[in-house]
Amino acid sequence: CQTPHRHSFYTAGDRDLGVGKTSIIKRYVHQIFSQHYRATIGVDFALKVIQWDNNTVVRLQLWDIAGQERYGNMTRVYYREAVGAMVVFDVTRASTFEAVLKWKDDLDSKVTLNHGRPVPVVLLANKSDQLPSHSPKLDTFCRENGFVAWFETSAKVRPVTRRAALKGLDASWSFL
Numbered sequence: 001c002q003t004p005h006r007h008s009f010y011t012a013g014d015r016d017l018g019v020g021k022t023s024i025i026k027r028y029v030h031q032i033f034s035q036h037y038r039a040t041i042g043v044d045f046a047l048k049v050i051q052w053d054n055n056t057v058v059r060l061q062l063w064d065i066a067g068q069e070r071y072g073n074m075t076r077v078y079y080r081e082a083v084g085a086m087v088v089f090d091v092t093r094a095s096t097f098e099a100v101l102k103w104k105d106d107l108d109s110k111v112t113l114n115h116g117r118p119v120p121v122v123l124l125a126n127k128s129d130q131l132p133s134h135s136p137k138l139d140t141f142c143r144e145n146g147f148v149a150w151f152e153t154s155a156k157v158r159p160v161t162r163r164a165a166l167k168g169l170d171a172s173w174s175f176l
């Protein structure tokens, strides 16, 4: 018998729009990418159904929030019942990295799991097709600031293409 599990995940970005939250979800759920910029208004929802194993289907409900809400109190509503969150920054823009801890603090202050444990938060270093993004400093950053993990992501190109494109480039993010 299959046990459906309902999970909610949230993505959050920066005061500067356009880190790629919507693009990551579109790629993950619909396998598409668009250059076309259309800012999210309020919140969008997406559902990814994952056949986890023979006994488990995960219904991953993604809440894609616009980004400005940290300044109001709407995030409290969006975060309710969340079991995990992703904070996204754009590796080409230092200002978006500077906002990461503000989002982490916003999450920690407004939502917890049962028993008061913090909601697990993953950090996504997006647009990694644009810049080589190996950075051991992010391991330390995540440990010190309570992120469970970080990943380089690109909503635009697939990992193999990205590695080929970046081969030979040796720069790192200037702001890390």
Ligand code: GDP
Pocket (backbone or CB within 6 Å): 013, 017, 018, 019, 020, 021, 022, 023, 024, 034, 035, 036, 037, 038, 039, 040, 066, 067, 126, 127, 128, 129, 130, 153, 154, 155, 156, 157
């Ligand atoms: P959001 O405001 O955080 O939801 O950002 P969007 O998903 O709307 O993306 C903003 C812009 O960045 C769009 O023009 C996207 O095409 C572009 N973009 C998003 N992800 C990537 C990526 O991984 N690589 C590149 N090169 N562009 C991206």
Ligand code: MG
Pocket (backbone or CB within 6 Å): 021, 022, 023, 038, 039, 040, 064, 065, 066
């Ligand atoms: Mg968006």
